[in-house]
Amino acid sequence: MRNISRLLLNKNIYRCVGTFRSFSGIPGEPNGPHIKTSIPGPRSKALLSELNEIQQTGSVQLFADYSNSIGNYLIDADGNILLDSFTQISSIPVGYNHPELLNVFKQENVLKAFINRPALGVFPGDYWPSLLKDVLLSISPGLPQVTTMMCGSCSNENAYKNLFIRYQKRARGGDIRFTQDEERSCMVNMPPGSPKLSLMSFHGAFHGRTFGALTTTHSKAIHKLDIPAFDWPIAPFPKYKYPLEENARENKAEDEKCLADVEELFEQYKKKGIPVAGIVVEPIQSEGGDNEASPEFFQGLQNIAKKNGAGLLIDEVQTGCGATGKMWCHEHFNLSSPPDIVTFSKKMQIGGYFHTDEMRPDHPYRVFNTWMGDPGKIFLLQAVIKVINQNNLLKNVQITGAKLKSGLHKLEQEYPNLINSVRGRGTFLAFNAPSPKLRDEILNSLKKKGVQSGGCGELAIRLRPALIFQEKHADIYLDRLAQVLQEI
């Protein structure tokens, strides 16, 4: 159990501070937030009413001025300047209008690769193999194969197919041929061709909203109501008590209880005639409330998956690309081998997944679609990775994250009735309010003070700043949050 607190507290990161040459920031950033109108302001409200004629707009918070937004600052259509700790649901890696990203499509060959969007599975561009190797595989968490897709949901949906395909290949003893009965029955959605198999997911999980992904999503009812779903098993995800170091024994027991339930569900669904082909899990449950689990929990999960011949898919759509201080959050877990599949999207610009050789289908066209991703997005990612490396942004995340986390710990001690359960890694941090109402009040008050932030789950406020969020931005965030808490 020592490991939980050691890793979750990120003590290691202080070691590198001494040798770190600090990232100098984005030229042209404002000095701080500046609020001129209510939010949404009059211009946003007019645009909202226009948009509402042609689509459901209940989720829209404001309209943004993306021509003038810069670095960590989102500027809205009314000229309000917001420090952005949410970054388009965690999908802006190096801030708004980063000069390197603005330059990408000024190279003619890159522009042409983007404009002439190919069917990558049939007619890839001559640039494609080296682009995949130099960009995507350069940041792979030890997995040799890569499949590109368009978004997070599609990445999970298709990766789920790899899990089933691998499981059935093993069930056939490695034989890659199909029976006539399988070929016939799958065409009408019936077994044995469309087998009764399942994937295990967790209560509180979010993996997307298309039919396969949605079956494994259990964060909010409104995402799932009225949509048919598969009968697949759902395991409990650990619920920790905070602060971690004071609750080590209970939290360890929680890990053990959850892992026992996972094992039990494997048996239960085998008996039910719907065996489990894979486990699907987030390294930190994000939409479900920033629920974290210990390295030991994930190590145990991997062992159970292996024992049952099931694949382990770690969904890094929200946690991936550096925000936890490592490129991939699961790299904090000291797994004995890489997961079978790691899915990505959001900050990566492009969707897709890394996987083992064993997860590669033997036949073409089993995981396939017209576009299979988008080369233009990988050229953008190439620039993102260049910026991360040149500016040592993983270290920046570690340093800024440490400052944010210790500031939040101070605030939870000062205002224990208003915030609690500070948690997370790097700048991928969260804390809880005691009630949904108070959580929303804090979010709204932060916005009035010029900080764009996001909620998740019932009680949590999550931090999802860009990788260029520096200590000076952390100071502003903490200062405004302190003001909000004081005023409540």
Add this chain to the structure above:
Amino acid sequence: MRNISRLLLNKNIYRCVGTFRSFSGIPGEPNGPHIKTSIPGPRSKALLSELNEIQQTGSVQLFADYSNSIGNYLIDADGNILLDSFTQISSIPVGYNHPELLNVFKQENVLKAFINRPALGVFPGDYWPSLLKDVLLSISPGLPQVTTMMCGSCSNENAYKNLFIRYQKRARGGDIRFTQDEERSCMVNMPPGSPKLSLMSFHGAFHGRTFGALTTTHSKAIHKLDIPAFDWPIAPFPKYKYPLEENARENKAEDEKCLADVEELFEQYKKKGIPVAGIVVEPIQSEGGDNEASPEFFQGLQNIAKKNGAGLLIDEVQTGCGATGKMWCHEHFNLSSPPDIVTFSKKMQIGGYFHTDEMRPDHPYRVFNTWMGDPGKIFLLQAVIKVINQNNLLKNVQITGAKLKSGLHKLEQEYPNLINSVRGRGTFLAFNAPSPKLRDEILNSLKKKGVQSGGCGELAIRLRPALIFQEKHADIYLDRLAQVLQEI
């Protein structure tokens, strides 16, 4: 039955030829194909072996040089110049490197809209409402609402959700509240919250490869094997005898038989406790073999859907954006009202769907994801629509299509043992070979003569040229095809 032959033969289109000022073509196009090496050539083979280290490449035909491809000509990595009648599985609307498309991202505000990719459902750009109206809704087939997505599969998956949401709202008598039982049960994938409902699709259909879309796809076993699917009803799609005008009576009987089966399946699945919430259909079954059906069939289908309180979704992912000589293929069908939902992607650059007001969810976050499409792609579509309008490309498609179709009819009369069943609308045409082996032989021989073409189903060769494919290109296509047929 008169209508079938009248519309399928596209007699109308000749009327406009007299007043048509011909589209002058793309500057810099080669005069014809030119083949220097085998395909794949040595460079493509080397790239293939490199790519094969990191992903399944069994579907790759060649590597392309997208910097030098131009107009209707795809140039491969070995310098072979191919007349492209397949256009990246029907997804290149106005040819390679069209100057208008190359200019789109030279406008700084457009580049910034693309680079700063927002979470469109929460923080849309100030350009967003007018972009949707001026671009997407300007070509809507009479539907007032639009939802944007990333690709065809995602568009269908999410549109399916709208069908279920609307069906359940009606079942609640218009009440938009949920019961506690529904909210609780959906979180564990069980009814009543995750209801036992179904969508009806057709044998031979293709709607994508994610779990919901794949359940409605029935074109090839390799797409479906080993992947769990829902128990949803599958109806027969009409199989016509050709030539249509000689088989009018049989084909009418075929329509009636298929429609009777559709009605029967509604009853059967109601009795089974899995009522049908919607029908999902392509206007021409594309991947399944370019199977067309008459306007009367689609009119009947719409009537049956209405009678049963089910929505009608027409999937125009492959048929949409002008290739049939109208912007949307179903506009050939004289439906009494627009379909409830029309999905699009491919040539449209962006995925998404148009829909009725009734199909709009009352609550936010029911159809939602991080990106909800990509503004950069709509700016590209804006340029595509400008090119279509300025060059009168729908008329170009009608004229070129008429030439191609009459040329193909001539060839099927000349070589009745080699090709048959010429069919389709505009340049969205196809013909059959008598066997899969002979079909593949024709495809390969066409490629050796410099024509890139595509197969579909078991026997079909499909034409999917860009909208800028002119009569001179049709001449080359028909000439090379005649040579191939003569040599076999």
